[in-house]
Amino acid sequence: MLEDVLKVLGVDNMAVLYVHLEKLGVKRNEVADKPVEFSNALRTIFGQAASILERQIISTIASRTGGIYGQKTTLADALQKLKQEASAN
Amino acid sequence: MKILIAEDEENISMLYRIALESKGHDVTSTKDGEECVQQYKSSVSRNSQSNGTNESPSAPPYDVVILDYRMPRMDGMDAAKHILKLRPKQRIIFASAFVKETLMESIKELDQVVELLQKPFEIDVLVDTVEDKTIYQQLEKLNVNIKHLLGWNPSHAQVRDLLDGLLKLRKPGFEFETMGTSKKNRAHISQSSQAAT
Numbered sequence: 001m002l003e004d005v006l007k008v009l010g011v012d013n014m015a016v017l018y019v020h021l022e023k024l025g026v027k028r029n030e031v032a033d034k035p036v037e038f039s040n041a042l043r044t045i046f047g048q049a050a051s052i053l054e055r056q057i058i059s060t061i062a063s064r065t066g067g068i069y070g071q072k073t074t075l076a077d078a079l080q081k082l083k084q085e086a087s088a089n
Numbered sequence: 090m091k092i093l094i095a096e097d098e099e100n101i102s103m104l105y106r107i108a109l110e111s112k113g114h115d116v117t118s119t120k121d122g123e124e125c126v127q128q129y130k131s132s133v134s135r136n137s138q139s140n141g142t143n144e145s146p147s148a149p150p151y152d153v154v155i156l157d158y159r160m161p162r163m164d165g166m167d168a169a170k171h172i173l174k175l176r177p178k179q180r181i182i183f184a185s186a187f188v189k190e191t192l193m194e195s196i197k198e199l200d201q202v203v204e205l206l207q208k209p210f211e212i213d214v215l216v217d218t219v220e221d222k223t224i225y226q227q228l229e230k231l232n233v234n235i236k237h238l239l240g241w242n243p244s245h246a247q248v249r250d251l252l253d254g255l256l257k258l259r260k261p262g263f264e265f266e267t268m269g270t271s272k273k274n275r276a277h278i279s280q281s282s283q284a285a286t
Contacts, residue, residue: 007234008233008234008237008238009233009234009251009255010231010232010233010234011232012232013231013232013233013255013258013259016258016259017258020258020265023264023265024265024267040267041265044265044266044267045254045257045258045265046250046251046253046254047246047250047253047254048244048246048247048250049243049247049248049250049251049254050250051247052241052243052247052251055241056241
């Protein structure tokens with residue numbers, strides 16, 4: 001789901017982004033467990049553009065899970081619900 | 090896009106309006122800095138009253154404000170100060186015949202990123218600047234899926250920061266520092282050799 005959004009930036013850019021995210025303390029497979037750190041890292045790299053990426057990730061999660069998330073839903077909230085649904089199934 | 094213009098020369102103002110409206114933008118024209126600030130205040134007030142669910146109450150009421158530098162009653166610089174006091178994130182473009190060095194010196198007074206268009210310029214340059222055409226061209230060169238990105242309806246600040254971020258990502262040896270760095274005053278200058286009129 002994350003890649004569905006990040007690949008809009010270009011596949012090569014996405015690969016380099018993962019390298020920098022890791023340097024900022026979030027490995028590719030840790031995003032679900034470190035949503036706050038991931039959001040902070042995105043903001044460090046992309047400034048105000050981070051919020052639009054986050055909204056798209058939240059929206060992708062919502063469309064896959066059938067959840068309805070409002071403007072105030074954070075990435076951490078969305079990922080938490082995703083994990084809850086995954087463990088319930 | 091919603092665009093507010095302050096330009097005292099009627100012909101130039103009309104040229105801006107025709108060019109921008111022909112591209113589907115919603116243009117409001119004012120003839121000096123004072124009228125521009127009044128118009129801006131009214132728009133801020135209207136937005137605060139209506140305060141829809143999609144927009145933050147502190148969101149700027151216009152996508153872009155285009156200011157001439159030298160105008161009667163209130164010049165562009167003072168108008169910019171008033172506007173930025175009300176809405177610090179308002180995007181402002183100065184369109185001026187002043188030499189860029191003079192303008193660069195003046196805009197240091199503003200604690201905000203502003204853009205400069207030095208007259209004379211072709212009207213297409215104004216439209217391209219307003220529509221962030223150069224930024225999107227650079228993003229396209231970096232293989233960003235522009236069509237998809239436009240579907241997200243990003244603001245000017247978001248596409249600008251996205252490009253900045255991607256350029257840094259691709260810079261060999263560049264290391265991001267964690268949060269807390271302050272953004273310095275920057276100016277982007279666009280220029281053309283032909284007159285706007």
